[in-house]
Amino acid sequence: MRLSKNLRKNLFVTAFLTCPIALYALFVLWPYLETFGYSLTNWSGLTPPTKFVGLQNYTELFGDSVFRSALWHNLLMLIVLPPVTIALALFFAFMLNAGGRAGAAGIRGVRGAAFYRIVFFLPQVLSVAILIIIFQEAYRSDSAGLLNGIAVKLGLTDAAHPLGWLANPNAVLWCILAILIWQWVGFYMVLFSAAMQSIPKEIFEAALLDGAKRGQTFLRLTIPLLWDSVQTAWVYLSIAAMDGFALVANLTQGSSYGGGPDYHSEVLATYLMRNFLTFGKAGYACAMGVVIFAITLLLSFVMLRFTRRDSVEY
C-alpha cells in the first residue's frame, strides 16, 4: 500500500518533532504540572506530602506581607528595568551606528565606535558570579569600598560615616537595579546595532539630504524601523525583571538567599527559595512558583499585545 504524499510528509515531520516535544514535555511541562499539584498540598520537601490542603497556600500567600513586598519589588523592577535599559541601549546603538557627523562616506557612528561597542558589551561577557564579586567590593559598606572611596574623596561623606549602599534599606533595591541595567544595556545595544545595520543606508542619507537632524532621524526613522527588536527586548527584560534571584541572593543581607535589610530587597524568587529549602515549606513555595509563572505569562502576553504594530517592510 502506498501512502499518500501528504501523509508521508506529515509522518516525516512528526517523526522529527516527537523527540524534542517528548523531552520538552518530560523536563518542562511535567515539572510545571507537578509544581501545581504540590502547591495544593502541605509538602515539607523532606517527606512526601501528607495532606491535600486545596487553595489554602494561595490564600495564605496573599495575606503574607513579605510576599506582597517581594511582588511589589518585582513590579517596580518591571516598571524601571525595561524602559531604562532599552532607552540607553537605543541611544548608544544609534550613536555608535548613525550618530557621527555626516562625512563624504555618508552615515557613520561617533568616533571610537568600535571601542565603545566592546566596552559596553563587556558586562555581558562576565558571568554573574564575577559580577557579584565586583559589586560586593564596589558597594562595600565601609570606607574601603570603591563607591565609598570616591564619595570620601569627593567630600560627599567622611570615612567615619560611609554610605550603606546594599546595607541601606532605602537604597538596596536601586543598587540591584543599577547592576541589572548596567549588565543588560550592552547586550541590547548590540542587538539594536545589528538591527540598525540591516536598515538600508539610503534611508538615512535621504533623511539627511532632506535636512533631518540627529534627533529627528532617531525618533522618526530608527525607532519605527527597529520596533520588532524593541518589542522582543521588552519581553525579555520583563522576564529578567521578574527574576533578579542571583544578585539579590548573593549581594544582599541575610543568611539564606539575602533579601535584606529586613526584606527591603526581597524578590519573589528569593522568598520562594527560602520557603522551599530553609523553612521546609515546599508546598507554599510551589504555590509561589505557580503565581510567578502566571504573572510572567500574563506579562509576556500583555507586552506582545500592546506593542503590536504593523512592522515596516524595507
Added chain:
Amino acid sequence: MSFAHGTTTATTRRTVLVRSATIAAMAAPVTGLLSACAGGTGSTSAAPTGPKSADNPFGVEPTASLDVYFFEGGLGSSFAKAFEAMYQKKYPSAKISADGGQNVTGDLQPRFNAGSPPDFIFDDGAQKLELNVLYTNGQLTNLDALLDAPSIDDPSQTVRDTLVPGTVQAGLIGTSMYSLNYALTVYGVWYSKTLFAKHGWTVPQTWDEFTALCQTIKAAGISPWAHQGKYPFYMMVPLMDMVAKAGGEDIMKKIDNLKPNAWHEEAVVQSVEAIYSLVSNGYMLPGTEGLTNIQAETAWTQGKAAFVPCGSWLEQEMDGITPAGFDMAVMPMPQVAGDAMPATSVRAVAAEAFIVPAKAENPAGGLEFMRIMCSKAGGAAFALDAKSLPVVRGAITPEVAAAMTPGTKSSSDLIAAAGDNVITWNYANWYPQMETDLENAMGDLMAGRIKPADFITQAQAAADKTAADSSIQKYTRT
C-alpha cells in the same frame, strides 16, 4: 563540608550549622533510593564476635577484618591513618581495609544496597549520606553502647563522661545517639594578642572592664568592634551567649520551648541593651553593618577593629590573610554582674558525623574504632593531623598544644576552661523561620534603625508566630 574550614562560604556554613532542613530537603530524592535498599535482603551472616571483657566491651573478634571509609575534605585524611594504626596496634591480626573519597553517597550507596556497608564511616561533604534516611531504614547502629562503655584512658569513666557536653545531644535521633559528632566548634570574641600587648590593653573579664576598654580603644583611633553585618547570625551568637549566661538553663528552656514572654525576661532585656550600647556608643567599625564575613574579618586582621565575634574556624578562614605575628586569641563574652552562669561559659557545637552501619560485617570493630577515637591519644591525633578540636576532653595536653596554631590553641583553652558550662541553643535549628526573623531584627538593631525594645517586641512576635503555627513541627528542650 566542614565549617571549621575556610573554603566554605558563610552561607554554606550556615546551612550546615543551623539549617539542616535545607540539606534534608535536597536529599528527598535520595530517600527513594535508600528506601529501596531497605527492602533488600541485606547481609544475613552473623557478625563475628569474640568474648566481651573490660578491655573489649563490644566483643571484637581479634582476627576479624575491619572496613573503614573516610570522607576526604577540609580535615584531610592523615588523622584516619593515625586511628587505623591505633586499632592495628590493639588487634595486630586484624586486616584493615580503608577507603575514602569526596562523594560519600556515590561510593557507599551501592554497598548499602548490596547489604555490605563498611564497618565505620566518616559521613560528610556535599554528597553525604542523610542520617535521618539511614535511621528510618534501620541502617544505623545505636551508639548508646559506645557511650556506656568504659573509657580507654580511665575504665572507671564511661566514654560519655569523656565527651564535651553537647556532643551526645548533637548526635541524637529520638532518645539515642546514632552519630558521633567528633569535631568541636567553639564560639567567642577574637582579638590579637600582639595588638593588645602593643597598646598595653588587658583582656576584659567583666562587661564593665570591656566597655571601659572599648572607650580606651576608640580613643586610640581604632574601632573596638567589627562584625559580619551581611550575615546577622554572627551577632546573634554574642547576644545569645549573654542571654544564656545571664539567665542560665532556665532562659534557654523558655526561649527554645517558645514560652510566652520569654523574650521579655530580664536576662534578654539587659543583654539586648548591652549589645545595643556598643552601637549607640559608637564602638562599631564604620560600615561594618554591611560587610561580609571575609570583609569584616579582614578589616580586623588589618587592625582596623580590636574585636570580632566568630567561631573557631576563623583562623583557617583568614589563613593567608592574617599578618605574621598577629597571634590571634579568643575570649568568652564578658560577664555581667549577677550572671547565672560562670564567666568561662562558652558556646560550643559538635559536628562532623561518624557512624557505624547496622548491617556491617564487623560492627563491634566499628564501635571499638570509635572508642579508640574517644581516647586522649585519639583526640590528640585528630587535633594535630586534622588541625581541628576533638570533642574528647583532656586530649589537648601541653605537648599537643605546643604544636598547635595560636587560634586553635586559644579555642582549646577556652573550651577546657568552660568545663561543663557549655552553652547550646536549639531554636535556630528547630525553627529556621523564627531565626530568619530574629536575624532581620538583629540587622536593624546593629544598624541603629531600631531600639532594644523594638528588637524584643519583634523577637517575641517571631516566637509567638512560630508557636501558633500548627504546620511547624515543635520540639521540646528538657
